[in-house]
Amino acid sequence: MKEREEQRLIARIRRCIDEYSIAMEALADSLEADANAVLPVKYSDAYRRTWDGHGDKPDWRARAIYAGQNIDHFRC
Secondary structure (H helix, E strand, O other), X not given: OHHHHHHHHHHHXXXXXXXXXXXXXXXXXXXXXXXXXXOOOOEEOOOOOEEOOOOOOOHHHHHHHXXXXXXXXXXX
């Protein structure tokens, strides 16, 4: 089922690329820019360790939450 959904999504993306005349170079540049984008820091601790809120939680944050601290305490 998932493979069929992926194929339909790919077909839809290809139609949009054709419809809007998007050059493959422009698409590649956009994807690269997204991959290299620096996300703003959302959380930090007293030792200036930071986390943008994406991906796995850093150890310092997980330990603090486990110890009972509120996540809002770390919000920037």
